[in-house]
Amino acid sequence: MGARWWICGVSSGRNLRSLAARLHPAVVLGLGKLLSTASSTPQVCVVGSGPAGFYTAQHLLKHHKQVQVDIYEKLPVPFGLVRFGVAPDHPEVKNVINSFTQTAHSDRCAFYGNITVGKDVTVEELQQAYHAVVLSYGAEDNRMLGISGEHLPGVYSARAFVGWYNGLPENQNLEPDLSSETAVILGQGNVALDVARILLTPPDLLRKTDITAHSLEAIAHSKVKRVWLVGRRGPLQVAFTIKELREMINLPGTKPLLRPGDFEGLRDVIKDVPRPRKRLTELMIKSALEKPYEREAARWVSATREWGLKFLRSPTEILPGVNGKQAVGIRLAVNRLEGSGESAVAVPTGEFENVECGLILSSIGYKSLPIAPSLPFDAKQGIIPNSMGRVHNVPGLYCSGWVKRGPTGVIITTMNDSFDTAQSVLDDLSSGVLDTSICKPGFPSLKEMLQHRGVHSVSFSDWEKINAAETAKGSEVGKPREKILDLQLMLQLARQ
Amino acid sequence: MAVSTAGVVRLLSACRTLTTCGPSLPAALRPGRGWRACWALGVGPSCHVPSRSVSSDDKVTVHFINRDGDRLTAEGKVGESLLDVVVNKNLDIDGFGACEGTLACSTCHLIFEDHVFEQLDPATDEEMDMLDLAYGLTETSRLGCQICLTKKMADMTVRVPEAVADARQTYDMGKNA
Ligand SMILES: Cc1cc2nc3c(=O)[nH]c(=O)nc-3n(C[C@H](O)[C@H](O)[C@H](O)COP(=O)(O)OP(=O)(O)OC[C@H]3O[C@@H](n4cnc5c(N)ncnc54)[C@H](O)[C@@H]3O)c2cc1C
Ligand SMILES: NC(=O)c1ccc[n+]([C@@H]2O[C@H](COP(=O)([O-])OP(=O)(O)OC[C@H]3O[C@@H](n4cnc5c(N)ncnc54)[C@H](OP(=O)(O)O)[C@@H]3O)[C@@H](O)[C@H]2O)c1
Numbered sequence: 202m203g204a205r206w207w208i209c210g211v212s213s214g215r216n217l218r219s220l221a222a223r224l225h226p227a228v229v230l231g232l233g234k235l236l237s238t239a240s241s242t243p244q245v246c247v248v249g250s251g252p253a254g255f256y257t258a259q260h261l262l263k264h265h266k267q268v269q270v271d272i273y274e275k276l277p278v279p280f281g282l283v284r285f286g287v288a289p290d291h292p293e294v295k296n297v298i299n300s301f302t303q304t305a306h307s308d309r310c311a312f313y314g315n316i317t318v319g320k321d322v323t324v325e326e327l328q329q330a331y332h333a334v335v336l337s338y339g340a341e342d343n344r345m346l347g348i349s350g351e352h353l354p355g356v357y358s359a360r361a362f363v364g365w366y367n368g369l370p371e372n373q374n375l376e377p378d379l380s381s382e383t384a385v386i387l388g389q390g391n392v393a394l395d396v397a398r399i400l401l402t403p404p405d406l407l408r409k410t411d412i413t414a415h416s417l418e419a420i421a422h423s424k425v426k427r428v429w430l431v432g433r434r435g436p437l438q439v440a441f442t443i444k445e446l447r448e449m450i451n452l453p454g455t456k457p458l459l460r461p462g463d464f465e466g467l468r469d470v471i472k473d474v475p476r477p478r479k480r481l482t483e484l485m486i487k488s489a490l491e492k493p494y495e496r497e498a499a500r501w502v503s504a505t506r507e508w509g510l511k512f513l514r515s516p517t518e519i520l521p522g523v524n525g526k527q528a529v530g531i532r533l534a535v536n537r538l539e540g541s542g543e544s545a546v547a548v549p550t551g552e553f554e555n556v557e558c559g560l561i562l563s564s565i566g567y568k569s570l571p572i573a574p575s576l577p578f579d580a581k582q583g584i585i586p587n588s589m590g591r592v593h594n595v596p597g598l599y600c601s602g603w604v605k606r607g608p609t610g611v612i613i614t615t616m617n618d619s620f621d622t623a624q625s626v627l628d629d630l631s632s633g634v635l636d637t638s639i640c641k642p643g644f645p646s647l648k649e650m651l652q653h654r655g656v657h658s659v660s661f662s663d664w665e666k667i668n669a670a671e672t673a674k675g676s677e678v679g680k681p682r683e684k685i686l687d688l689q690l691m692l693q694l695a696r697q
Numbered sequence: 698m699a700v701s702t703a704g705v706v707r708l709l710s711a712c713r714t715l716t717t718c719g720p721s722l723p724a725a726l727r728p729g730r731g732w733r734a735c736w737a738l739g740v741g742p743s744c745h746v747p748s749r750s751v752s753s754d755d756k757v758t759v760h761f762i763n764r765d766g767d768r769l770t771a772e773g774k775v776g777e778s779l780l781d782v783v784v785n786k787n788l789d790i791d792g793f794g795a796c797e798g799t800l801a802c803s804t805c806h807l808i809f810e811d812h813v814f815e816q817l818d819p820a821t822d823e824e825m826d827m828l829d830l831a832y833g834l835t836e837t838s839r840l841g842c843q844i845c846l847t848k849k850m851a852d853m854t855v856r857v858p859e860a861v862a863d864a865r866q867t868y869d870m871g872k873n874a
Contacts, residue, residue, distance in 0.1 A: 293799030300795070444826040477829040611830075613802050616792055 243268045243630050244643040246331040248318045248572075250274040251281020252615045253337035253602020255301040260623035262307050265630065270310045271331070271644050275317040276370070277659040277691040278667060279305070281339055283612070284684075285369045288395045289410035290402065292681060297612055305661045311644065314659035315692065319572035321656045322647060328597055330646045332635045333626050336585060336592070336600040337619070340567035340608040346387065350519025351563075354378060355528035359386070359396050359564035366399055366416040368684035378527075379423035381559025385531055387516050388564035389432035390440035394449055396562055397428045401506045403454050411675065411682045425560060427458075428508040433515045433547045435538055436463055436485055437470065443481040449508065450488050456501035458509030459489035474542070485510075513537065514554065515547060519561060530557045567608035582607060590622025597635060599626055663695035670694050744776050744845035757846045760854040761807075763790055768854075775848060779841035779855065780805050790857055798842035800824065803831035805841035808856040814839070816849060833858035 245261055247254045250272050258270045278284065280298055287294045305312050316322060318338070327334045343360040345351065355378050364372030384400060386393045399407070404421040412420075432439060450457055464486045471482045493501060513536040520530035533554045536547035569585075571578035577593055579586050584607050585600045592598040601622035602615050610618075629635045651658065667685060675682035685691050759782065761769040769789075773782035780794045783805070796802040800823050809817070814837040820828065824843050831838060841855075 291801065293796055293801040296797040296799065296801075297795055299797070442826075443829055444823070447822065447826060476834065480825065480829055611802075613792070613795060613804055616795070620791065 240637040241640045243333070243635065243637050244331045244641045245270045245333045245335065245626060246327050246643075247272045247335045247337055248324075248327070249281060249336070249338035249602070249604075250279040250301075250312065250314070251337065251339050251602060252283060252297065252301075252612045253339065253605070253619045254281070254335075255279075255304055256616045256619035257335050257337055257601045257623045257626075258310055259300070259304045260620045261626060262304065262309055264623075264627055268309065268630070269643060272305075272310065272312050273316045273318055273322075273327075274312065274314045275338075277315045277688065277695060278664055279312060279314065279661070285367045286363060287367075288399060289367065289412035290398070290407065292410065294612070312659075312661040312664065313644065314664060315695075316651065316656055316658050321654060322651060324573045324576060324598070326647065326650075330641060330643055332637055332639075332641045333597050333599060333629070335590075335622060335626065336572070336598070336604055337602045338569075338572060338604055340569040340583070340603045342568040342570050343563070344566045344568050346516055346563050346565065348516055348518055350521055350528060353519055353521055353528040354526065355381075355559050356519055356561045356563070359388070359392050359562050360567060362396055362562055363392065366412050366420070368413045368686050370686060370688050373686050377419070378560060379419060379425055382424055383427045383429070383556070383558040384425045384560040384562065385429045385431055385556055385558045386562045386564050387431050388440075388566070389430050389510065390564060390566070391442060391445050392567075393430050393562075393564040394441045394445045396564060397430055397508055398449060398452060400425050400428055401452060401455050401508060406453070409679060411680055411684060413684055413686060414678075426506050428506075429511050429556065429558075430508065431511045431514050431516070431533065433513070433536060434545060435512050436467065436510070437474075437478070437482060437541075438538075438543065438545055439481070439485075439510070443477070443484060446481065446484060450484070452508075453500070454504055455506045455508060456504035457488055458507050459485065460509075461489050463510070463512055464489040478543075511556075513547065515549065517553070520555065527559070528561055529559060530555055531561055567603070569604045569608065590618070590625045591629075657692070657696075659692070659695045666697060667691050667694045744778050744781075757848060757851045759846070759850060760852070761788060761790070762854060762856045764857050764859060773846050775846050777846050779807060779844050779846070782846070783841065793857075794842065800827055800840070800842070803827045803840060806831040806833075806838055806858055807841045807844070808833075808835050808858060809837045809839060810853060810855075811837060813850060813853045817844060831858070 243265065245268055247258055247270060254272050254274075258272055261268050261270050272279075280301060283295055283298060283301075304310055318324060318327065324334060324336075343358040350356065357375065357377055361372050361375055362377060363369075365375040365377065386397055399412075399420065400423065404417065407417055407420065467482060467486055471479045474482070492498075511533075514533035515536055516531055517534045518532040519528045520532060521527065522529040533556060534549045535552040535554060537550050538545040539548050540546055569583045571580075576595065576598070577586050585604055586593045587600050587605055590599045590601055590605060592600055599622050601619040603610075605622065606614075606618055626635070630637065668682075671682040671684055685694070755775045756772050757775060758770060758772050759779070761771070761783075763769055771782050771786040771788060773779075773785070777785070778798065780798050782788070783790060783793050792804050795804045798805070806828070817839060820839060820843065824840050827840060828834060828838055831840075835858075838858075
């Protein structure tokens with residue numbers, strides 16, 4: 202490695218870096234020493250460019266006038282689950298990308314895509330280069346059912362299925378088998394509803410979204426007519442929210458299958474529950490027990506596809522076909538509830554129900570993984586142990602988003618907890634816990650090493666080239682974008 | 698009015714070709730979006746901004762009590778939504794209007810004075826659904842993107858709730874606890 206020099210500044214790191222590029226190294230070294238006697242530009246590194254990463258950066262930049270924030274991202278493209286999770290037919294949710302783009306355009310913020318922290322660069326190396334490192338890398342795995350047959354063809358995690366229709370490179374070869382009439386989705390959260398809706402929405406409506414072309418084709422040829430969403434607890438414990446349920450109830454070409462018996466008597470029970478749970482339950486009761494309005498009734502009569510909720514059922518076994526190579530059904534244990542309300546517990550009654558189905562999607566939650574064996578990680582809860590975002594026992598290390606809280610909560614929940622973490626960093630900067638009298642060089646000190654390791658980072662303006670190519674390709678067919686699925690192609694576009 | 702998924706998709710794709718209608722936004726919220734147009738098409742409230750040149754009669758002064766207790770005062774045109782006012786006047790309210798007025802979040806939640814609240818048009822189911830998820834919900838809560846300024850609102854004061862949290866959090870948190 203050649204001579205290493207970089208500079209710490211009291212003003213914008215980037216300005217001084219560009220000045221440094223024009224000066225003789227000896228002058229720069231002198232200047233660096235001079236400036237490092239005063240407190241230097243605080244250098245903060247954020248790992249992950251989903252909502253947590255961007256909202257953490259946004260808060261830091263807004264409330265500190267010197268801080269430099271560098272965002273490292275594993276993929277060549279930013280925005281995490283806003284790009285790869287949020288359903289294609291929910292474009293309005295993706296409006297947050299506009300404010301993330303503004304943050305990325307700040308001259309005190311830089312995006313370094315195509316760098317996997319933990320593999321291309323270690324957290325320790327980042328800590329040497331930055332005053333503070335914030336881990337915002339989300340939840341990249343999913344919980345497992347832990348039942349026999351889970352690995353049979355025909356069984357997929359909702360995470361992989363979502364990645365497939367949303368263009369996540371690692372899931373492009375999933376080829377889910379959509380040849381059976383009945384699909385079972387395990388879990389009753391919003392991800393389960395997303396997946397059910399994508400399976401049942403008339404393809405002509407999906408055509409106008411940014412769903413990937415090849416998944417749209419597969420869905421257009423899907424034989425799936427009936428989708429069961431199976432919950433281990435009862436109607437009062439569903440995890441999805443009312444807006445998403447209403448959307449499902451109003452889905453063109455479909456009708457809901459709600460068993461009246463599941464909802465009878467619930468009206469009295471919900472009198473005193475908080476408003477969100479109450480309105481949500483009322484909507485289910487209304488759809489299950491009341492005579493539908495004319496328009497709704499007409500839609501139900503002409504519906505070609507249907508979906509329903511099954512309660513008090515826990516999966517116990519995936520049933521293989523005669524050749525043993527394909528799922529053809531699922532065995533469910535019948536439960537009863539012990540306790541009531543949000544904390545009610547499902548207890549098996551000893552009875553079982555078999556459901557015939559060739560497609561099984563497990564939507565029982567995402568899961569975060571540790572990215573470095575030396576860092577604290579709570580494997581049981583799947584989070585990095587922290588207080589207000591400060592990682593326990595590792596000074597200068599912080600976390601935000603799903604890896605801090607666990608894989609629940611919408612973008613706005615993630616925004617709030619990211620603001621909290623950023624505030625902890627700001628407090629530690631002003632109290633001196635983060636010592637900025639020590640010069641930290643930030644990205645320039647890692648650049649050479651990364652090149653040496655064969656890692657080529659993608660900048661935000663490189664991403665904008667990929668973005669332009671995607672939107673251009675999409676507009677040819679009336680879609681907001683056609684996502685590029687191949688990492689090599691993304692990198693090629695970035696280099697143009 | 699019920700806005701189905703399909704409806705929203707259709708509206709949004711229609712919006713893309715209609716980006717010119719409605720007053721222009723600060724660049725901050727504009728890139729490639731036509732959401733003003735979307736409102737005109739029915740995703741947002743049926744606000745009507747008079748098209749003739751705006752005289753001082755068409756302006757209304759409103760006050761916001763921010764999260765930290767600070768009072769912000771701004772002038773808006775009759776027919777503009779309260780989200781418009783916050784955006785156009787660059788009022789510094791953290792996280793306000795994340796979904797840009799498309800009824801996909803509850804970050805523009807505002808609390809109204811009783812006498813003003815009583816005169817507002819009733820909320821749609823869709824607004825109620827998002828309000829359900831707003832943190833610090835009160836009897837006089839509404840979403841700012843759905844409330845259009847009228848002369849009767851002159852000098853009213855609305856309050857920003859303490860935290861912008863979305864109640865899916867309360868659910869999720871409750872479950873984890
Ligand atoms: C299917 C699905 C649909 C959803 N739909 C909605 C919705 O409609 N509305 C809503 O409000 N919320 C929705 N959510 C919730 C929302 O997506 C989350 O609250 C939010 O994305 C969590 O943000 P995060 O930044 O913690 O994680 P993520 O968004 O997952 O971001 C993490 C980022 O870190 C990167 N990364 C991972 N490992 C590394 C590494 N080693 N080095 C560098 N980078 C790394 C990842 O590539 C990713 O870009 C949805 C969630 C899912 C799963
Ligand atoms: N449109 C949107 O706003 C949107 C869309 C997608 C996702 N999101 C958000 O993203 C977050 C993650 O969503 P999610 O659906 O993955 O998670 P979730 O909301 O936590 O739902 C998980 C579901 O799986 C069930 N489950 C968990 N473990 C199980 C097991 N071992 N056996 C059987 N069932 C099990 C849960 O039931 P129990 O309650 O019994 O544990 C629950 O019904 C949520 O906060 C969600 O709101 C939002």
